[in-house]
Amino acid sequence: MKILSTSKRGEKLKVVRLNANGDLKQRLLSFGIMKEALIEILEHAPGKSTIEVKVGKMRIALRDKEAELIEVEQI
Amino acid sequence: MNENQVKTCPIIANHIKIALVGQPNVGKSMLINSVSNAHLHVGNFSGVTVDKTEVLFDYKDYHFTVVDLPGTYAFSDYTIEERVTHEYLCAESYDIIINVIDSTNLAKNLQLTSELMSMNKNVVIALNMSDEAEKEGLDIDASYMSELLGIPCVQVSAVTKDGIEDLLDAVVQVREDDKQISKLVFSEPVEEEIAQIVWYLDKHKYGAKNSYRNVAINLLKNNKRTYQRIHDNPIWTELQPILVEASKHIELHHDSDDIKEAFAEEYASFNRGIVAEVVKQKKQEEKKTLTEKIDSILIHPVLGIPIFLFFMWGLFQLTFEIGSIPMDWIDAFFGWFGDTVGATISNDEVRSLVVDGIIAGVGAVVLFVPNIIILFIGIALLESTGYMSRVAFLLDGFFHKFGLHGQSFIPLVTGFGCSIPAYMSARILKNDRDRLLTLFIIGFMSCGAKLPVYVLFIGAFFSPEMAGNVLFAVYIGGAMLGLVAAKVLKLTAFKGEDEPFVMEMPKYRLPSAKLIWHTVASKTMMYLKKAGTFIATAAMLVWFLSNYPHNHILEEKYEVKIESAISEDEKIVLSNKLQEVLLEQSYLGTIGKFTEPAFEPLGFDWKMSVALQTGLAAKEVVVSTLGVLYAVGGDVDEEDNSLVTAISKNIPFASAVAFIVFVMIYLPCLAASVVFTREAGGIKYFFYLFAFTSITAYTLSFIAYNLALFLS
Numbered sequence: 001m002k003i004l005s006t007s008k009r010g011e012k013l014k015v016v017r018l019n020a021n022g023d024l025k026q027r028l029l030s031f032g033i034m035k036e037a038l039i040e041i042l043e044h045a046p047g048k049s050t051i052e053v054k055v056g057k058m059r060i061a062l063r064d065k066e067a068e069l070i071e072v073e074q075i
Numbered sequence: 076m077n078e079n080q081v082k083t084c085p086i087i088a089n090h091i092k093i094a095l096v097g098q099p100n101v102g103k104s105m106l107i108n109s110v111s112n113a114h115l116h117v118g119n120f121s122g123v124t125v126d127k128t129e130v131l132f133d134y135k136d137y138h139f140t141v142v143d144l145p146g147t148y149a150f151s152d153y154t155i156e157e158r159v160t161h162e163y164l165c166a167e168s169y170d171i172i173i174n175v176i177d178s179t180n181l182a183k184n185l186q187l188t189s190e191l192m193s194m195n196k197n198v199v200i201a202l203n204m205s206d207e208a209e210k211e212g213l214d215i216d217a218s219y220m221s222e223l224l225g226i227p228c229v230q231v232s233a234v235t236k237d238g239i240e241d242l243l244d245a246v247v248q249v250r251e252d253d254k255q256i257s258k259l260v261f262s263e264p265v266e267e268e269i270a271q272i273v274w275y276l277d278k279h280k281y282g283a284k285n286s287y288r289n290v291a292i293n294l295l296k297n298n299k300r301t302y303q304r305i306h307d308n309p310i311w312t313e314l315q316p317i318l319v320e321a322s323k324h325i326e327l328h329h330d331s332d333d334i335k336e337a338f339a340e341e342y343a344s345f346n347r348g349i350v351a352e353v354v355k356q357k358k359q360e361e362k363k364t365l366t367e368k369i370d371s372i373l374i375h376p377v378l379g380i381p382i383f384l385f386f387m388w389g390l391f392q393l394t395f396e397i398g399s400i401p402m403d404w405i406d407a408f409f410g411w412f413g414d415t416v417g418a419t420i421s422n423d424e425v426r427s428l429v430v431d432g433i434i435a436g437v438g439a440v441v442l443f444v445p446n447i448i449i450l451f452i453g454i455a456l457l458e459s460t461g462y463m464s465r466v467a468f469l470l471d472g473f474f475h476k477f478g479l480h481g482q483s484f485i486p487l488v489t490g491f492g493c494s495i496p497a498y499m500s501a502r503i504l505k506n507d508r509d510r511l512l513t514l515f516i517i518g519f520m521s522c523g524a525k526l527p528v529y530v531l532f533i534g535a536f537f538s539p540e541m542a543g544n545v546l547f548a549v550y551i552g553g554a555m556l557g558l559v560a561a562k563v564l565k566l567t568a569f570k571g572e573d574e575p576f577v578m579e580m581p582k583y584r585l586p587s588a589k590l591i592w593h594t595v596a597s598k599t600m601m602y603l604k605k606a607g608t609f610i611a612t613a614a615m616l617v618w619f620l621s622n623y624p625h626n627h628i629l630e631e632k633y634e635v636k637i638e639s640a641i642s643e644d645e646k647i648v649l650s651n652k653l654q655e656v657l658l659e660q661s662y663l664g665t666i667g668k669f670t671e672p673a674f675e676p677l678g679f680d681w682k683m684s685v686a687l688q689t690g691l692a693a694k695e696v697v698v699s700t701l702g703v704l705y706a707v708g709g710d711v712d713e714e715d716n717s718l719v720t721a722i723s724k725n726i727p728f729a730s731a732v733a734f735i736v737f738v739m740i741y742l743p744c745l746a747a748s749v750v751f752t753r754e755a756g757g758i759k760y761f762f763y764l765f766a767f768t769s770i771t772a773y774t775l776s777f778i779a780y781n782l783a784l785f786l787s
Contacts, residue, residue, distance in 0.1 A: 061464070
């Protein structure tokens with residue numbers, strides 16, 4: 001299964017599943033990161049440990065650890 | 076606050092109390108700032124240190140009170156601010172909710188709106204930033220949207236002040252109308268379950284303020300408050316199995332074991348429907364928005380960090396260069412003021428207290444107001460333009476290596492202004508360990524009150540061209556030390572799981588001058604107030620300790636010597652000598668002499684030791700103490716008797732370096748220590764902080780002293 005953290009810059013993806021729990025999951029949901037949501041990878045921070053993604057019109061910064069919990073598929 | 080209300084709201088009947096709610100970065104504060112003739116009142120929400128702004132104004136026949144609630148993405152209580160907003164909306168009394176929405180991002184903002192719609196409150200939607208939406212070619216049909224949602228939607232712009240009156244008219248209208256009926260529609264399976272619960276509640280004539288439909292929605296969403304209310308009702312035993320079945324059904328439909336996720340998806344699809352109906356994209360969206368263009372430079376993987384460092388360097392240069400211009404005026408003013416006031420007091424003792432104690436002490440502190448204003452403006456700009464989040468993004472990887480969180484950056488930068496708000500803003504970190512770690516490190520970010528000490532010592536030992544660079548080096552050096560300290564603490568005291576890093580990167584915006592002015596003015600006033608009260612008291616105390624006990628024998632002995640001196644020069648030397656010996660045998664001199672051996676390995680004389688100790692009360696007092704101690708004694712000549720000269724003449728370079736290092740690290744001021752203790756959650760943390768900072772300060776200061784001795 002493809003996950004967000006290993007995806008490349010500029011890739012456009014669809015969220016398949018959130019493997020996060022509790023508060024983190026709530027946070028992702030309130031940011032619009034949920035099943036069926038379209039997600040685009042905009043930028044990697046220096047060292048590639050943090051990524052910037054775009055969901056709808058919102059830009060969100062995530063650490064790779066959190067991005068690992070988001071399963072995606074190519075569209 | 077009560078007085079204000081009495082003044083502006085004599086008739087309670089025509090009073091409308093509004094809760095202003097919205098997601099972060101939708102321009103809520105700017106919107107209430109754009110209401111004319113508004114009376115702002117800033118306070119705290121009870122029990123927590125979250126700012127609460129209330130705005131009072133009159134419009135038509137109504138007295139309005141608007142409570143600006145902290146920005147919240149959803150009712151998930153993720154941060155303390157979100158919890159405050161949620162609590163307020165559920166438990167406090169108010170008439171109407173104004174939900175502020177960013178018109179350029181409807182779908183995301185409506186997620187919160189959907190949650191508000193099942194709250195049994197009348198809502199008015201303010202479609203803010205309508206001017207920006209227009210520029211982006213977005214055409215929103217507000218009246219159709221009002222119809223679809225059953226909520227009046229008004230297009231406004233806080234920037235151009237368009238639509239503000241329409242918004243207030245809508246509020247008045249809603250207040251006069253009946254209660255709104257929510258038009259929130261869910262998918263079929265959810266609607267089926269809602270219908271069944273509504274039917275059940277209706278059958279048993281369950282007494283509720285909210286509509287049965289909303290009660291049903293809240294029960295399905297696992298809303299704690301609704302549960303608590305219905306739990307004591309006899310119908311609960313029969314209702315419970317129905318709810319369990321309903322939840323299972325909905326979760327199955329959404330292929331999830333989390334009912335909250337299911338509802339988030341329900342809301343999202345409802346909102347997609349609304350957006351599709353009411354928003355027309357007139358022109359093709361540009362390939363790259365302005366924010367993306369700026370971001371491609373500012374968060375560039377290679378250039379991003381150098382650019383950030385350049386901005387910070389520029390800020391410190393400005394602080395020094397521009398800040399020093401009005402300093403001469405302020406200095407001259409206090410000199411004149413002291414002389415003028417002194418001339419009116421006949422009693423020698425009282426005059427000395429007022430002129431040399433209070434006015435000199437407070438003057439030394441007020442002197443640095445220009446520097447502090449510039450620094451505060453810089454930090455406010457960082458925050459309000461949206462650049463702060465970019466820096467958090469850029470630095471998270473780096474920070475994470477040291478065991479810190481990217482968002483620790485926000486309290487840490489605030490720490491350059493003042494440690495107190497910095498300690499408070501550490502609350503954005505949810506994880507206790509991360510928060511505590513950040514709290515321990517904040518002191519390494521030199522606060523505005525330490526700036527005077529640095530400016531004084533750097534000014535005394537470095538050329539004006541170098542001063543800005545040295546100041547920058549001091550600040551960066553402190554920050555670097557902080558990171559190393561964080562790593563050490565993370566490996567020893569604060570081991571454990573890391574907090575997730577998920578953060579919105581808001582659009583870049585031009586900051587509103589009014590908002591910046593408001594923030595900077597209130598912070599500067601806080602600094603001046605401290606100078607007027609706390610520091611004036613400390614200056615008086617220092618004056619007393621440095622003037623008493625009197626030693627008349629010594630005084631007479633020197634007076635005889637001065638009388639018999641032949642040349643004028645000799646007289647001046649003798650009278651300075653007298654003041655120096657008098658000071659040495661004063662209470663302060665005794666304390667200083669007593670503690671001097673402890674600080675001797677760092678190259679501090681007793682005056683510096685005393686200044687450090689009085690600095691525990693407030694860092695500004697370090698300067699005012701040195702002012703009192705060096706204003707007398709030493710080779711002060713008439714033409715240039717400024718403190719800077721006195722310091723450069725009396726303190727060796729290596730001792731000055733060690734002194735700066737010590738001030739950089741040791742315990743923050745009394746007020747900040749109190750806030751630290753409260754935020755950390757116990758007095759034991761204060762002792763940890765005391766031990767940690769003292770040992771680190773002493774050790775590093777010792778190293779710096781010997782290094783400087785060796786090099787020079």
